[in-house]
Amino acid sequence: MIGDDIHRLATELWPINRSITGDGVRLTLDIIKQHLPNLKTYEVPTGTQVFDWIVPNEWNVKEAWIKDPNGKKICDFSKNNLHLVGYSTPVHKTLPLNELSEFLYSLPDQPNAIPYITSYYEERWGFCLSEDERKTLIEGDYEVFINSELFNGSLTYGELIIPGSSEKEIFLSTYICHPSMANNELSGPTVTTFLANWIEGLDYRRFSYRIVFIPETVGSITYLSKNIDLMKRNVVAGFNVNCVGDDRSHSFLPSRDGNTISDVVGKHVLKWIDRNFVEYKWADRGSDERQYCAPYVDLPIASLMRTKAGCYDEYHTSLDDLINVVTPSGLEGGYNALKCAIEALENNLFPSIQVLGEPQLGKRGLFPLLSKKNSSAEVRLMMDLITWSDGKHSLLEIAEICNAPIWDLYPIVDKLVEHDLLELR
Secondary structure, three states, X not given: OHHHHHHHHHXXXXXXXXXXXXXXXXXXXXXXXXXXXXXXXXXXXXXXXXXXXXXXXXXXXXXXXXXXXXXXXXXXXXXOHHHEOEOOOOEEEEEEHHHHHHHEEOOOOOOOOOEOOEOOOOOOOOEEOOHHHHOOOOOOEXXXXXXXXXXXXXXXXXXXXXXXXXXXXXXXXXXXXXXXXHXXXXXXXXXXHHHHHHHHOOOOOOOEEEEEEEOOOHHHHHHHHHHHHHHHHHEEEEEEOOOOOEOOOOEEEOOOOOOOHHHHHHHHHHHHHOOOOEEOOHHHOOOOHHHHOOXXXXXXXXXXXXXXXXXXXXXXXXXXXXXXXXXXXXXXXXXXXXXXXXXHHXXXXXXXXXXXXXXXXXXXXXXXXXXXXXXXXXXXXXXXXXXXXXXXXXXXXXXXXXXXXXXXXXXXXXXHHHOOOEEEO
16 A cells, blocks of 8 residues: 555654754655655755745754753653754753743643744744643753754755656645654655656656655745746646645645636545545635745645645644554545546546547447446446537546546546547647
């Protein structure tokens, strides 16, 4: 089961401390590159102007912890990288509990969860812990130690270009900037890795593919600043891949336009694989679709997800794990939805019937001589496909008219093409 393979990769990536810059991002890309040898990595120096933003300092951490008055380590970064506030500055000092409390973060409403907190653009430090642990802290002096560095380094991202028969591209983007969380981080890059593997293995690709592994927000802005003109010319469809690993609902977030081919394909696929999928509006956006669909960028990018970011209790906490939240079956479901969408884009041609009037199917062996279960439905779908194959309707439009999943039409199209009854344009 491919979900097991994706889950194993997520498990391998789990302990790595990722942020918007740093060695954790590089190590993550190095591991992904073992699956995708053609993946190229790029470094964009600190201070580079990218549209309205500037690439920030690079951040790396070697060690971080607090020792309580009895010398016991708590909030140990080596045991859970969520304990340290992202982009914390270096610190080594001793503080009484009442002063230390100003630098501690917990969630009273989720007392057993460690929250995920960052401070990318304002220098500060802090630690995160569960509310249950916070309540056990005793009065006294606490030693605080953070061995981190913020310096002029670079922002790292990965790019994979897979050529097809056309320069027109399908774009896939996923982010690699969160530490140990499963649905909101590792599901995206791991599912995308296996999708890219599948795409590379296709015997024929009508489209080329542009696939990126980037830090969220500043990474997509950086990538757009370097590639926007080419992407506006060539990208015809695409998906932002995140939160695709749990076993709950499927969900859909549209592009800003709301009526691109990505939107149409995405909703068509989810309608047939999960009748109860949740459909969001552009007002519910929250990830890199904000950049790809920004005014004057306007790329046709939608999102096919499992449970959307911010819409599940474990979001941005240590509870977003690879046991209770993200599962092999959940990852496989996210993978299959995106795979179906890509197949639909590849197969969305304009069929044109090659005879006048209704073709005689019987003499070609396409009409069943004996009536059997489902045969009449199959013939009806074939005839419906034929009647709309006027060269003006795409296969996706015909599938919608016939109230059938587009993949049910693929074998019928193949048979009709094989018998020279259909031409695809």
